[in-house]
Amino acid sequence: WFIRTLEEGGTEGKDALKFILEGSDDEEVWTMVGSSTSVRYFNVVAFTNATAKVPEGRGRRHVIDARMSTIHWLAGDVVTAIYYFTMVIVMSLAASGAYRRAMNGVIFNQGFQGVIRFVLSLAMLWQERQDESHHAYSMYQFGIGCLYVFNLSVYLFFQKFLELPLLVAFVVQPVLQVNVHREMLGTSSSLPPAAGNMPATFVLGFVGFALLAIRVKIMISAQRRIATAKVVYEGEWRQVCQEQESDVKRLGHTVERLQGRCRNIKALQLNPSRRSDLLDLSKRRGSLSASSSHGNPSAPQRTPSRSRMHGSPTHQGDGTTSPEAAMHIQRRMSWIRSTKRVAPAAQFQPPQPSNPMVGEFVELERIASGAAEARLPGVYFASGSLIAVSVLQSRKMAYTLMNSPSVRCSATELGPPVETLDQLHSQAFFVQDIFQTWVVDLARRNEGKFRLRKPEKDDDGAERMFEAWDGDEDNRVRYKLGGIKNAKSAMSKLDMAYDDNVSKLLDMCRETLYFESVAGIEACLKDLETDAMVDVVQVKNSMRAVGEGSRGGESGRLRAGMPFVKVNVRMAGSEQARGLYVDTHVCELLLVLTDI
Numbered sequence: 001w002f003i004r005t006l007e008e009g010g011t012e013g014k015d016a017l018k019f020i021l022e023g024s025d026d027e028e029v030w031t032m033v034g035s036s037t038s039v040r041y042f043n044v045v046a047f048t049n050a051t052a053k054v055p056e057g058r059g060r061r062h063v064i065d066a067r068m069s070t071i072h073w074l075a076g077d078v079v080t081a082i083y084y085f086t087m088v089i090v091m092s093l094a095a096s097g098a099y100r101r102a103m104n105g106v107i108f109n110q111g112f113q114g115v116i117r118f119v120l121s122l123a124m125l126w127q128e129r130q131d132e133s134h135h136a137y138s139m140y141q142f143g144i145g146c147l148y149v150f151n152l153s154v155y156l157f158f159q160k161f162l163e164l165p166l167l168v169a170f171v172v173q174p175v176l177q178v179n180v181h182r183e184m185l186g187t188s189s190s191l192p193p194a195a196g197n198m199p200a201t202f203v204l205g206f207v208g209f210a211l212l213a214i215r216v217k218i219m220i221s222a223q224r225r226i227a228t229a230k231v232v233y234e235g236e237w238r239q240v241c242q243e244q245e246s247d248v249k250r251l252g253h254t255v256e257r258l259q260g261r262c263r264n265i266k267a268l269q270l271n272p273s274r275r276s277d278l279l280d281l282s283k284r285r286g287s288l289s290a291s292s293s294h295g296n297p298s299a300p301q302r303t304p305s306r307s308r309m310h311g312s313p314t315h316q317g318d319g320t321t322s323p324e325a326a327m328h329i330q331r332r333m334s335w336i337r338s339t340k341r342v343a344p345a346a347q348f349q350p351p352q353p354s355n356p357m358v359g360e361f362v363e364l365e366r367i368a369s370g371a372a373e374a375r376l377p378g379v380y381f382a383s384g385s386l387i388a389v390s391v392l393q394s395r396k397m398a399y400t401l402m403n404s405p406s407v408r409c410s411a412t413e414l415g416p417p418v419e420t421l422d423q424l425h426s427q428a429f430f431v432q433d434i435f436q437t438w439v440v441d442l443a444r445r446n447e448g449k450f451r452l453r454k455p456e457k458d459d460d461g462a463e464r465m466f467e468a469w470d471g472d473e474d475n476r477v478r479y480k481l482g483g484i485k486n487a488k489s490a491m492s493k494l495d496m497a498y499d500d501n502v503s504k505l506l507d508m509c510r511e512t513l514y515f516e517s518v519a520g521i522e523a524c525l526k527d528l529e530t531d532a533m534v535d536v537v538q539v540k541n542s543m544r545a546v547g548e549g550s551r552g553g554e555s556g557r558l559r560a561g562m563p564f565v566k567v568n569v570r571m572a573g574s575e576q577a578r579g580l581y582v583d584t585h586v587c588e589l590l591l592v593l594t595d596i
Helices: 070-095 099-131 136-157 164-185 198-243 245-261 274-292 323-338 386-392 395-402 421-446 473-478 487-496 518-529 575-579
Strands: 002-004 020-023 031-035 038-041 044-047 061-063 270-272 414-417 450-457 463-467 509-515 535-541 565-570 586-593
Touching (some): 038 164, 070 099, 099 136, 136 164, 164 198, 198 245, 245 518, 245 565, 421 509, 421 575, 421 586, 450 473, 450 509, 509 518, 518 535, 518 565, 518 586
Parallel strands (some): 509 586
Antiparallel strands (some): 038 044, 270 414, 535 565, 565 586
């Protein structure tokens, strides 16, 4: 609406500078619908009845626009709606178990809100300059943008303090809103004429304090449980140290010697070296070509190596790979590395038995020579097998299994770290039986025992919790074995302890042996030290004599105090593990006293 200044001469000082506009439906109850001035406060227009900028010219029109501007509408309704809509999606993802996607959604939401608030603050600043008004609201949007950037940094780098952004917003946002209310309406009260962000701020603050209270309660409860367990463990351990003091000291020396041997070894989950595998495969196939020329050229001959080698006329007689064969192998290996996922189940084709080792894999190609008998065996691709599609879900792993397990007979060469939990779980799946067989043999040699699922009674009525096991599958159900860590526990440990670094998860495949005495554990460690089947990569010891300090790297207040020796090994000496490309997988073996 508008007003017009008086037109008669000498009326320059008689124009209205403060005025209100009222409207009524029945001419009895009147409601103010406009005034000489107004401000846009969050999602409402407030009439302030201040001095209007009435022009001095006679008969001039003064327009009063009290509509909600597009910029304020975007900042007050649209951006806020996007924020809460995204949070609903995040909560749905978290409820379904997709925690990582939920956290990524939170990070995206905070970053988007921060950027859009900065853009809106610049737009409002330009509009305020055009209207020659104060800059309170643009500064408010800038402050909110800074708050979102702070939240983003916390969620990116300090996720352990999840409630901190809520508590900071509970303090900062009301201060910003009170400042806007004072600048626009002249009072410190921030609720009328609109509540603004105050309700949401108090709700988020309540959530933040609730999270903090839950965190503190959990920490206090955990501290009490740890303290209780620590008293029990330390009491039992003191008694062991009194009875077996010399054995405990010898155990400490043995552990220190092992730790010195593996000081420079990477205690990480690593992949085998791909380049060394390819070169080793080429050299061995080439060397066979020369050896097979002394007999039947179409039949592969055995060499003095520890594993079988297959010959092919694609290799030259001097023991080197022909250029055509080398280029073919490189192209095939590069193609396999570039296609890590198999086709979906909808493209499944009935398997054709072609490889006697893995009968259900489908043959894709063979490097052919002139005669059919001289074709290079073992080059298959599981494009549609049931195992490749439904179980392995990896072309690379399918390719590895389809080749003879003796393909890789060089010493273990370490490659890059494992990057995904799926890959680590697959490695643990294939190495589990190899590792457990070795542990059973180690227990047999050193009188180690396994824990029973349920206590069993001897002939004299005494209960026993531990018993030796010879690896018999029929008796497996009686024992509480380590096995493979489930995905939920692995994800929880990665999130809490390793900052999602999969290569640091060393107990995906684990087992525990129990001994009657400290001397038994020491004998087991000495046996490990000379065992050609494994490479020891890390040893940790909490079975220290009383007064010698605690286990390194752990807080004394947070450690439960359970004495044990933890050994991490790679099955580097196992031909079967090398054939399955899992000889670089680190397994965990715990050595514990039965008394503990």
